[in-house]
Amino acid sequence: MKALKKDWFSITSLVLGFSFLYLPIVILVVFSFNSSKLVTVWGGFSTKWYSALLHNEQLLSAVYITLRIGLVSASIATVLGTMAALVLAGRGRFMGRTLFSGMIYAPLVMPEIILGLSMLLLFVAVDQARGFWTITIAHTSFTMCYVAVVVQSRLAMFDQSLEEAARDLGCPPLKAFFVITLPQILPGVLAGWMLAFTLSLDDLVIASFTSGPGATTLPMAIYSQVRRGVTPEINAICTIMITAVTLGVITISLLNKQAHTKKQSSATIRAGS
Amino acid sequence: MAKKPLGPVRRAFAPWENPEQQPFIEFRNVTKRFGSFVAVDQLSLKIYQREFHALLGGSGCGKTTLMRMLAGFETPTEGQIFLDGQEITRIPPHRRPVNMMFQSYALFPHLNVEKNIAFGLKQDNLPRSDIKRRVDEMLALVKLEAFAKRKPHQLSGGQRQRVALARSLAKRPKVLLLDEPLAALDKKLREETQIELMNLQEELRMTFLIVTHDQEEAMNLADRISVMNSGHILQVATPGEIYEQPVSRYVADFIGDINFFECKVTGCRPQNGGASITLHSEELGNEIKVKAGHPRMIGDAVTFAIRPEKMRISFEKPLDPSLNTIKGEVWDIAYLGDVSIYHIKVSQGHIVRTIVANTTRLVERPISWEDKVWLSFDAEAGVILSQ
Numbered sequence: 001m002k003a004l005k006k007d008w009f010s011i012t013s014l015v016l017g018f019s020f021l022y023l024p025i026v027i028l029v030v031f032s033f034n035s036s037k038l039v040t041v042w043g044g045f046s047t048k049w050y051s052a053l054l055h056n057e058q059l060l061s062a063v064y065i066t067l068r069i070g071l072v073s074a075s076i077a078t079v080l081g082t083m084a085a086l087v088l089a090g091r092g093r094f095m096g097r098t099l100f101s102g103m104i105y106a107p108l109v110m111p112e113i114i115l116g117l118s119m120l121l122l123f124v125a126v127d128q129a130r131g132f133w134t135i136t137i138a139h140t141s142f143t144m145c146y147v148a149v150v151v152q153s154r155l156a157m158f159d160q161s162l163e164e165a166a167r168d169l170g171c172p173p174l175k176a177f178f179v180i181t182l183p184q185i186l187p188g189v190l191a192g193w194m195l196a197f198t199l200s201l202d203d204l205v206i207a208s209f210t211s212g213p214g215a216t217t218l219p220m221a222i223y224s225q226v227r228r229g230v231t232p233e234i235n236a237i238c239t240i241m242i243t244a245v246t247l248g249v250i251t252i253s254l255l256n257k258q259a260h261t262k263k264q265s266s267a268t269i270r271a272g273s
Numbered sequence: 274m275a276k277k278p279l280g281p282v283r284r285a286f287a288p289w290e291n292p293e294q295q296p297f298i299e300f301r302n303v304t305k306r307f308g309s310f311v312a313v314d315q316l317s318l319k320i321y322q323r324e325f326h327a328l329l330g331g332s333g334c335g336k337t338t339l340m341r342m343l344a345g346f347e348t349p350t351e352g353q354i355f356l357d358g359q360e361i362t363r364i365p366p367h368r369r370p371v372n373m374m375f376q377s378y379a380l381f382p383h384l385n386v387e388k389n390i391a392f393g394l395k396q397d398n399l400p401r402s403d404i405k406r407r408v409d410e411m412l413a414l415v416k417l418e419a420f421a422k423r424k425p426h427q428l429s430g431g432q433r434q435r436v437a438l439a440r441s442l443a444k445r446p447k448v449l450l451l452d453e454p455l456a457a458l459d460k461k462l463r464e465e466t467q468i469e470l471m472n473l474q475e476e477l478r479m480t481f482l483i484v485t486h487d488q489e490e491a492m493n494l495a496d497r498i499s500v501m502n503s504g505h506i507l508q509v510a511t512p513g514e515i516y517e518q519p520v521s522r523y524v525a526d527f528i529g530d531i532n533f534f535e536c537k538v539t540g541c542r543p544q545n546g547g548a549s550i551t552l553h554s555e556e557l558g559n560e561i562k563v564k565a566g567h568p569r570m571i572g573d574a575v576t577f578a579i580r581p582e583k584m585r586i587s588f589e590k591p592l593d594p595s596l597n598t599i600k601g602e603v604w605d606i607a608y609l610g611d612v613s614i615y616h617i618k619v620s621q622g623h624i625v626r627t628i629v630a631n632t633t634r635l636v637e638r639p640i641s642w643e644d645k646v647w648l649s650f651d652a653e654a655g656v657i658l659s660q
Contacts, residue, residue: 159377159379161375161376161379162381164346164373164375164379165373165375165379165440166392167345167365167366167367168344168346168371168441169367169372169392169393169396169440169441169444170367170368170393170397171392171396184383
């Protein structure tokens with residue numbers, strides 16, 4: 001810190017960078033507590049927009065649908081992503097594993113608009129009525145690769161001989177996975193789930209492509225309301241979303257950190273003994 | 274070889290010499306390929322009940338694959354594996370009466386010592402009281418009663434090794450597999466543990482199979498050693514035989530230190546069951562008289578191998594005419610404390626290593642650098658290896 005104090009360049013870039021990132025968000029949060037109906041004029045502190053939210057049926061049903069999609073898609077994505085990670089992290093050798101490992105990363109860099117469009121085309125091709133389930137499927141497919149990546153990095157630290165030891169001691173393979181491997185990679189799996197849930201929660205593009213009548217997610221509802229003019233109510237709901245996502249991110253990093261410090265503390269105990 | 278001071282019973286243990294004896298473990302023409310790589314090639318091996326058998330070889334020789342096939346983690350591409358008269362080639366690991374102690378110990382980090390040891394017993398759905406009794410028994414066996422409630426990360430390396438051992442013994446397997454079990458321990462602890470392992474095997478009367486790359490460990494622990502290289506077993510024999518009568522240059526070189534001389538057979542006549550052979554070595558510029566087990570063709574190119582400790586150094590040429598004698602000059606002396614390794618330069622500039630026990634203090638060392646000396650050894654000191 002001492003060196004940083006003297007270095008004005010560092011401080012300036014830090015301040016500029018973080019204001020660039022967080023100023024819009026801070027303004028949004030501040031104005032969610034604005035009592036004035038005008039978004040840009042401060043009219044004193046109030047939480048009335050939050051209570052107004054409770055009576056906005058449209059937004060509330062959007063919240064409900066978004067949460068349901070998030071829960072279901074994150075759960076399926078976690079199962080599928082974990083399975084993919086297990087295979088790719090070296091269980092059994094098979095042809096083209098490198099290719100598959102590369103392919104699992106593709107959706108991470110693929111533009112969302114293309115993912116959304118391709119999903120839409122698929123659902124049209126199989127003549128699937130669009131709604132809750134189509135969004136859920138689309139979200140599952142794009143979040144599962146994030147889960148796979150997170151779990152895979154966790155598995156890299158996992159000593160495979162643990163599972164072999166379990167099997168050697170008379171434990172059938174599936175049970176060995178649940179009793180030995182899963183408890184070891186659980187922080188990674190949970191972090192993957194949180195990540196998938198958060199991604200599903202704030203996705204607008206893919207959801208817009210794959211949704212149908214009666215299945216409007218929160219980001220979609222906000223977006224359509226904003227086109228008719230921003231209300232402080234939107235600020236309020238956004239503030240709630242920011243809080244939720246922030247808590248999610250903090251949980252993920254805590255899960256990862258806890259696993260990390262566990263390793264470290266065990267190392268110190270070993271060194272001490 | 275002063276191996277295992279365990280009395281006459283142990284010394285008489287040699288079921289492999291009895292052709293009637295049924296093997297306890299048998300690999301029959303086992304081949305394992307990973308893609309185009311052949312890890313184990315047409316290998317056959319018989320191991321007997323209560324034997325302590327070592328698979329010895331460098332990395333990639335196939336010893337670990339062989340053990341993993343016995344544990345069930347790998348399935349042979351071809352061939353069969355038998356255990357106690359039953360074919361187990363395709364039985365999955367959790368149904369084999371075989372337990373393994375892993376190199377990494379593979380202790381379950383989220384379970385304490387007690388639960389780690391109980392893990393295998395729980396899989397058999399034994400009554401709780403039986404499990405408890407057996408776990409206590411195992412804890413006592415490895416002297417870890419005081420650590421029952423500790424998690425693996427709260428133990429030292431040696432303690433973790435003992436937990437792993439107790440866990441793999443808890444189910445009283447027909448065979449205990451040890452995969453480089455002592456590799457992670459320091460030298461002193463390793464030696465102690467070796468003795469413990471030997472006593473344990475004696476006490477439990479179980480069949481042990483150990484995989485190791487450490488020749489000293491194999492010599493110290495095993496009743497018999499299989500020396501492996503590139504998927505083949507080169508020699509299966511007792512430590513003494515492996516050391517004194519290696520069948521090939523690879524085995525001779527892998528176990529201990531040895532001098533090789535390229536020779537030509539110049540004479541051969543039968544002599545009470547064996548043969549008395551004369552060799553000529555260009556490198557030594559000398560004739561070598563050898564008593565061998567079987568005759569050789571005159572004119573054959575062979576390798577003569579002799580261990581450094583089988584040769585003596587003296588200033589005067591020994592008078593005994595039955596001894597082989599080679600003239601040389603002390604080139605270098607490596608002082609190792611208990612022994613010194615003398616590097617003797619013989620004619621043609623070839624260096625011969627010989628070991629001399631340091632029976633006197635260093636200051637009194639009679640033979641020194643650049644001294645002209647004679648190397649001598651009798652006709653039974655070395656072996657002839659085919660090239």
